[in-house]
Amino acid sequence: MSSEAHVVGKIALVCFLLFGPSAIAGQWETIATMPGLEYLPESAHRIGDRVYLIHRNTPREGAANFVIADDLDCQNQALRISWANGSLGKVTGRYYNNGKSQDRYASVDFKAADTDQVFYDWACKLPLQPERLVNVRTEQEGALTQVDISSVKRIGAVATLWMRHDYPTINFDPPYNAPFDSKREFVRLNCDTSRYSTLVGYDFMPDGTVTDGMIAPEEDTALTPSDSYAAAKEIACNTSMDLKSFAGIGGITSRPKPPLPPKRGIEDVAIPTEIAKTVARLLSILPDEPVVSEAKITQTSKSSLVQTSKQVIVVIKPKKDGTTRVQEIYDRGVSVDREVLGPVQLKSKMNSNMAEPSDVTLTTSLTVNSGTWAAGQELSFEIEMPATAGPKKFEMSCKIGEPIEANTIHRSLAGHAWPLECDRKGDSKMRGYYVGQLRYFFVAHSESSLGRSDSTIDGIEIGR
Known part of the structure; x- marks a missing residue:
């Protein structure tokens, strides 16, 4: 296989479904040694022995x-x-991990x-000067x-240069939740009109x-005095400045950053003492029945939103402290870990082999407004969880029905089950059964702004 074919082949998975870029502006140039491929000259940047650049296939109408x-x-x-960004007709998207994470x-x-x-040979021999950074200004925060x-280059009134913005801590960029501690940008300045534009940008982590x-x-x-790009104009547009000896304001250019916290599993995070x-109290309200050590439910869920049925495997493990560990396993390597107590979720964590794992979502405030578990009674509670836009609060009330034999839900079950009809105020409704043997609320039907969902049990494996 030729080198150019191999490079294209590396992203074959992406190209097969290639859902990708919006219209891209810029002057692309053909890679002479690799017919069918082009690169964006202003994207090419050298840092030590590393070269960064953007390349693409020569666009083809109606093709990936x-x-x-x-x-x-x-x-x-x-x-x-x-x-990698890709496109096939009107379908677009970005892919990481060689096309595995969308x-x-x-x-x-x-x-x-x-x-x-x-x-x-082609990329590493591009005539690029190694990066030499100088600090030119300290910004707010x-x-x-x-x-x-x-x-720095200047032709007539137009100057171009690479800039770097170094931040005190590692942050995350939407919409891909990409971590970064700095941003590099290729900037074009008009020295006569005091206007600028960013042509290319990269988010970097400390290791490059x-x-x-x-x-x-x-x-x-238009540039303003408070704009960080105004400092770049003072350098790039000053034709009398000796750039070789320019040292800026001094100081180190690559500052050490506090590392990101380690990725945590649901078992690594304790229930807050504030809600213990x-x-x-909620545990004292729930019915006390003999429990299994583990159960695996295979269920089929059908949603009115997508009009398709999906099989979900739910692994249930009652714990000695009275809570229950639940893992919901979906297709394409996606699963959700939860720790629950009756109908109340205490922790959750989403996992996927298509993306970096998320952190644990924790209930930080819990109020229970009921005192008994009996048919006709109502269990109501209020929950607060952290969210990107601020704490997320909701109220839920569940009406308890007459207990039934659990084996009427599925022959593998023993003990009792209590019908529950739950209303999450202003959000959704759920109907199902709290199964004492599993310490688990099986939701058979739910309704929300996203439509209706119904789940049926295909099979249960019990470990005693």
């Missing part, structure tokens, strides 16, 4: 097209695809392949504005990993 951000380790002849950041390792030699002095980026040039914008008493 792709745009790829490359990170090349020239010393070790290794390559990784930071991300529209959510996932890390990927360098890979070396002899078949990529032509690509290495501790950000540093930096200029790559070796990249690119996690996100933009390749659609922004509109020209309420959890104990």
Whole structure:
């Protein structure tokens, strides 16, 4: 296989469904040694032995097209695809992890392949000056504005250069939840009109990993004195400045950052002490029946939103402290871990082999407004959880029905089950059974603004 074919083949999974880029502006140039591929010259940037650039296939009408951000380790002849945008007709999306993770950041390792030699030889020999950063300004909240002095070029009234914005901590960029500690941008300045635009941008982590980026040039914008780009204009548009000796405001350019907290499993996070008493009270209300050590429910769920049926496996493990650990296993490697107490969720965590795992969502406030578990009684409670836009609160009330033999729900069950009809105020309704043997609320029917969903049990495996 030729090198150019191998590079294209690496993202074949992406190209097969390639759901990708919006219209891309910029002057693309053909890669002479690799027919059918083009690159964006202003995207090419060298940092030490690493070269970063954007390449694409020559666009074809009605066919799958792709745009790829490359990170090349020239010393070790290794390559990784930071991300890939792709398109097939009107269907678009971004892929990470060599096409395995859609529209959510996932890390990927360098890979070396002899078949990529032509690509290495071309990219690593591009006439790029190694980056030389200088600090030029300190912004509000501790950000540093930096200029790559070796990249400054001026033709007539137009100057171009690479800039870096160094932030005090690692943050996350929507919509892909991509982590970054700094951003590099290729900027065009008009020295006469004092206007600028960003042509290319990369999000970086401290180790040089690119996690996100933009390749659609922004509109020209007027500079203001408070704008960080105004500091770049003072350098790039000053024809009398000796750039070789320019040192800026001094100081280190790559500041150490506090590391991201370790990825946590649901078992790594304790129930907040603030709600421990309420959890104990709720536990005292729930019916006390002999429980199994583990159960696996295979159920079929049908949603009115998508008009399709899906099989879900639910693994249930009652714990000694009275709570229940639940794992819902969906298709395509997606699962959700929960810790529940009756109809109340205490913790949850989403897992996926298509994306970086999320953190644990924790109930931080819980109020129970009922005192007995009996037919005709109502169990009501209020919950608060953290969310991106601020704490999320909701109220729920569940009407308890007459207990039934649990084996009427499924022959594998023993003991009793209590019908529950729950109303989540202003949000949704649920109907199902609290099964004492499992310490688990099986939701058979739910309704919300997203439509209706019905679940039926196909089988239950009990471990005693």
